[in-house]
Amino acid sequence: MAKQPDIELVSLTKRYGETVAVDSIGLRIPAGSYCCLLGPSGCGKTTTLRMIAGHEEASEGDIILGSENITGLPPAARGTAMMFQSYALFPHLDCTDNVAFSLKMRGMDKDTRRARAVDMLKRVHMDAYAGRLPAQLSGGQQQRVALARALITDPQVLLLDEPLSALDPFLRIRMREELKSLQTRLGISFIHVTHSQDEAMALADLVVVMNGGRIEQAAPPREVFNKPASAFVAKFIGGHNVLPAAVARAGTGEGPFVAIRADRMSVQAGTSGEAGVTSLHGVTRSVEYLGSTVQVGIDVTGLETLSATLTEARFDASPVRPGEPVILSWKPEDVHVLGR
Numbered sequence: 001m002a003k004q005p006d007i008e009l010v011s012l013t014k015r016y017g018e019t020v021a022v023d024s025i026g027l028r029i030p031a032g033s034y035c036c037l038l039g040p041s042g043c044g045k046t047t048t049l050r051m052i053a054g055h056e057e058a059s060e061g062d063i064i065l066g067s068e069n070i071t072g073l074p075p076a077a078r079g080t081a082m083m084f085q086s087y088a089l090f091p092h093l094d095c096t097d098n099v100a101f102s103l104k105m106r107g108m109d110k111d112t113r114r115a116r117a118v119d120m121l122k123r124v125h126m127d128a129y130a131g132r133l134p135a136q137l138s139g140g141q142q143q144r145v146a147l148a149r150a151l152i153t154d155p156q157v158l159l160l161d162e163p164l165s166a167l168d169p170f171l172r173i174r175m176r177e178e179l180k181s182l183q184t185r186l187g188i189s190f191i192h193v194t195h196s197q198d199e200a201m202a203l204a205d206l207v208v209v210m211n212g213g214r215i216e217q218a219a220p221p222r223e224v225f226n227k228p229a230s231a232f233v234a235k236f237i238g239g240h241n242v243l244p245a246a247v248a249r250a251g252t253g254e255g256p257f258v259a260i261r262a263d264r265m266s267v268q269a270g271t272s273g274e275a276g277v278t279s280l281h282g283v284t285r286s287v288e289y290l291g292s293t294v295q296v297g298i299d300v301t302g303l304e305t306l307s308a309t310l311t312e313a314r315f316d317a318s319p320v321r322p323g324e325p326v327i328l329s330w331k332p333e334d335v336h337v338l339g340r
């Protein structure tokens with residue numbers, strides 16, 4: 001296989017009038033990565049993706065693929081392909097012709113392009129449906145055809161904008177696994193926009209957390225979870241309590257906040273004893289049974305509601321009820337000082 005290229009964004013910016021949708025971002029995506037752009041609505045994920053695809057002109061900055069600056073190239077000349085939502089399939093064309101469409105545009109003869117389309121349909125396990133119209137397929141099957149249609153041009157980078165959002169939860173997880181295995185088999189980079197933390201954590205080699213047009217953190221999923229760079233990342237990723245450093249007595253001058261994983265918290269009923277360096281008095285607000293874990297919400301005066309995620313066994317050994325006073329504690333080594 002030819003060496004796949006890295007993709008690099010250099011001071012990439014997009015302005016719409018007064019609105020700065022993407023604010024001078026810098027990012028290197030190593031060849032063969034599964035990269036997820038993650039963030040809340042309006043943070044600039046889609047605009048970034050569309051600039052990489054060439055569907056949106058950059059206001060400033062560069063997009064480099066391997067050694068080539070592709071910033072000014074038209075979409076079809078970039079070596080990228082965008083997977084559009086399944087409803088963008090042509091309703092009057094069967095799966096084979098939908099997938100072969102861009103090859104037709106490139107002037108490839110009918111037999112060759114249909115053979116290549118069927119080959120691509122095989123890769124996404126849809127060759128048995130090659131002669132069906134999109135309306136005769138389930139949502140998940142349509143997604144696979146849309147995927148084959150994007151991959152038929154042999155892109156070096158596949159761009160996906162919320163590809164799983166229209167699917168039901170069961171199918172979403174199945175398609176998620178298929179996307180990952182397809183990316184691994186093809187060995188090309190996928191850049192996937194999502195607002196789902198779970199999706200990004202499950203799929204990505206590189207999670208890029210965006211906020212207000214900027215990149216808050218770009219790192220492998222475990223690093224984002226265990227060492228969030230900022231209070232925003234810790235809160236957005238979830239599973240953390242963000243506390244003022246002074247409250248956690250961790251005021252080291254490095255940042256105003258600390259994060260402590262919710263599954264590293266202990267909860268004890270009662271009020272006895274002083275709140276120490278690693279504990280706080282609070283009142284149980286909620287107890288949610290989630291199957292293998294129990295989520296306990298705790299109100300502490302002056303702070304946002306904190307949470308503790310306990311295994312069912314730990315909870316059962318020392319159960320607490322809503323309204324009950326509790327002591328919430330943690331180990332000093334579980335305190336992660338946030339940079340900002």
Ligand SMILES: Nc1ncnc2c1ncn2[C@@H]1O[C@H](COP(=O)(O)OP(=O)(O)OP(=O)(O)O)[C@@H](O)[C@H]1O
Nearest residue numbers: 016019020021040041042043044045046047048195
């Ligand atoms: N064509 C446009 N004209 C003006 N403003 C735009 C345009 N497209 C996007 N924006 C603005 O740019 C910002 C980033 O939008 P973008 O669609 O990239 O966000 P997003 O993170 O993908 O959000 P979502 O998850 O809701 O799709 C938003 O403030 C949005 O209102």
